[in-house]
Amino acid sequence: MSLLTRRISEREDSIGEISPQLQRAEEGIALFTQVMREHSIEKLLKQFVDENHARISSILLDIHAPKEFQGVESWVGPGGIRLVRNDQAKTRCDLTQISTGQRSAIALSIFLTLNEKLKTAPPLIMLDDPVAQVDDLNMLAFIDYLREIAITGSRQLFFATANDKVGAIFSQKFGGLGAAFQEINLAR
Numbered sequence: 649m650s651l652l653t654r655r656i657s658e659r660e661d662s663i664g665e666i667s668p669q670l671q672r673a674e675e676g677i678a679l680f681t682q683v684m685r686e687h688s689i690e691k692l693l694k695q696f697v698d699e700n701h702a703r704i705s706s707i708l709l710d711i712h713a714p715k716e717f718q719g720v721e722s723w724v725g726p727g728g729i730r731l732v733r734n735d736q737a738k739t740r741c742d743l744t745q746i747s748t749g750q751r752s753a754i755a756l757s758i759f760l761t762l763n764e765k766l767k768t769a770p771p772l773i774m775l776d777d778p779v780a781q782v783d784d785l786n787m788l789a790f791i792d793y794l795r796e797i798a799i800t801g802s803r804q805l806f807f808a809t810a811n812d813k814v815g816a817i818f819s820q821k822f823g824g825l826g827a828a829f830q831e832i833n834l835a836r
Contacts, residue, residue, distance in 0.1 A: 690728050703764070704720050704758055705719030707756075711790045714785075718732050718734045730742045749783055751781075756790065772803055772806065773794075777808065777814075779809075795821050
């Protein structure tokens with residue numbers, strides 16, 4: 649048997665060994681593609697917003713000022729969510745048509761709604777500079793909302809910020825809670 653014939657035979661043996669693995673990989677890719685299609689982030693977001701739009705809207709109205717919107721709804725389009733204005737025509741605005749602060753308010757509303765829905769997780773909320781893109785009025789509204797959560801005792805809050813102004817306001821708002829409020833200042 650020539651060297652070339654022997655190498656061809658070895659390669660055919662290798663292909664025979666790899667073929668079942670390749671078949672399993674192709675089946676795995678097909679299953680993964682099916683799962684991604686049936687359980688896409690867009691579908692899950694739409695389902696969550698459809699099921700919880702009243703609570704998301706309620707939180708949004710508590711933390712966002714001025715009260716130019718009446719709530720959120722899901723839709724098939726950019727971002728999968730749009731705001732419903734308080735005007736006569738109930739104008740809809742998708743995420744590409746609103747400010748960064750308004751998008752932050754929606755994201756925080758969804759996050760807080762998700763947190764409320766947790767059944768087996770510890771009762772806490774951890775936030776790292778959640779109001780970095782928000783104006784002063786909305787920052788105050790959000791901190792007031794968090795204060796209500798702390799007062800009701802439904803969740804323990806961990807709030808981190810590098811913004812001295814936000815930190816001072818947070819301390820003022822929560823300082824009256826006594827021993828239930830602890831501030832830790834970290835410096836580089």
